[in-house]
Amino acid sequence: MKIRKGFVSNSSSSSFVCDICGNAESGYDASPRDLGMLRCQNDHTYCESHYVVDDGMMERLVARFREDGVDAVAIDEFVSEWKSSPPKTESAVTDMIEGVDSQYGDVNYEQLAETCPVCSMQNITDDCIIGYYDRHVKPKSEVVAEIRAKATNFEEMRRLCLGR
Numbered sequence: 001m002k003i004r005k006g007f008v009s010n011s012s013s014s015s016f017v018c019d020i021c022g023n024a025e026s027g028y029d030a031s032p033r034d035l036g037m038l039r040c041q042n043d044h045t046y047c048e049s050h051y052v053v054d055d056g057m058m059e060r061l062v063a064r065f066r067e068d069g070v071d072a073v074a075i076d077e078f079v080s081e082w083k084s085s086p087p088k089t090e091s092a093v094t095d096m097i098e099g100v101d102s103q104y105g106d107v108n109y110e111q112l113a114e115t116c117p118v119c120s121m122q123n124i125t126d127d128c129i130i131g132y133y134d135r136h137v138k139p140k141s142e143v144v145a146e147i148r149a150k151a152t153n154f155e156e157m158r159r160l161c162l163g164r
């Protein structure tokens with residue numbers, strides 16, 4: 001598989017942009033996972049490094065295993081392994097889940113919304129910040145007028161808005 005950074009116009013290529021840091025990855029016939037990225041059930045795309053392992057994750061997985069009728073001994077082993085060395089990355093979590101029962105090899109537990117940095121609100125995306133500002137602080141139209149009054153060209157606007 002060929003992997004190129006940035007925009008690729010070839011029709012068989014896929015490209016993914018991280019909703020958190022803006023990192024873009026593309027490759028031919030690649031899934032987000034092939035490129036070190038994850039996608040949640042609400043279609044947020046993010047680098048694996050932003051994956052969230054929160055305090056309640058183990059309990060939620062255990063509840064899921066019980067619902068699925070997983071053997072109690074296997075669940076106990078999972079719990080003691082998790083407690084002795086809590087996983088920090090998506091691949092470590094996936095390895096542990098697959099260790100519980102081979103049937104979980106096909107289940108995308110990493111797509112649980114609570115592991116997504118956007119769904120879990122670990123990161124608030126710019127569109128939400130802008131939407132909040134527009135609705136609750138100052139309407140977008142006023143901000144636009146203010147920017148146009150203070151900056152006369154793109155460079156000035158960038159310095160004014162982004163500080164660079």
Ligand SMILES: [Zn+2]
Pocket residue numbers: 018019020021022023046047050
């Ligand atoms: Zn990222």
Ligand SMILES: [Zn+2]
Pocket residue numbers: 040041042043044113116117118119120
């Ligand atoms: Zn999400």
